[in-house]
Amino acid sequence: MKLCALYDRSGQILAAVRLDEDYRSGRFVDPPRPLPQKGQKVAEVEVPEEFRHLNFLDACLQLKVDVKAKQPGLVSAKKRSAR
Numbered sequence: 001m002k003l004c005a006l007y008d009r010s011g012q013i014l015a016a017v018r019l020d021e022d023y024r025s026g027r028f029v030d031p032p033r034p035l036p037q038k039g040q041k042v043a044e045v046e047v048p049e050e051f052r053h054l055n056f057l058d059a060c061l062q063l064k065v066d067v068k069a070k071q072p073g074l075v076s077a078k079k080r081s082a083r
Contacts, residue, residue, distance in 0.1 A: 001047040001059065003074075006034035011064040012077070018056050019044065041065075043072035051076075 006015040015034040036042050047059050051074070054062060064077040 001052065001056070002044060003047065003056075003059070004031075004033045004042060004044050005060075005065055005072075005074075006036060006040055006042050007065040007067075008040055009067065011067045011075075013060050013064060014040065016056075016060050041072075045072055045074050047074055 002019040004017045004019055005013050007013050017031050017033055019031070034042060043065060045065065047054070047063070051059060051063060059074075062077055063074040066073050066075045
């Protein structure tokens, strides 16, 4: 699943649009996309393999954009406990 995600400085997804391929035509459907405001960015990101079982809403709630990476990508939004 590919998303166009609007996110804040921390990587939290504020809005997203699912970018789906139209299997009948073999072309991607190009829906309206969110526009960033001050302090926000937009990126097209692929949902990683380990999260592909999530539906669209759960992916938006459980993932965030990795803002420290060279290229934006999605990672788990859950904080890991330090041991």
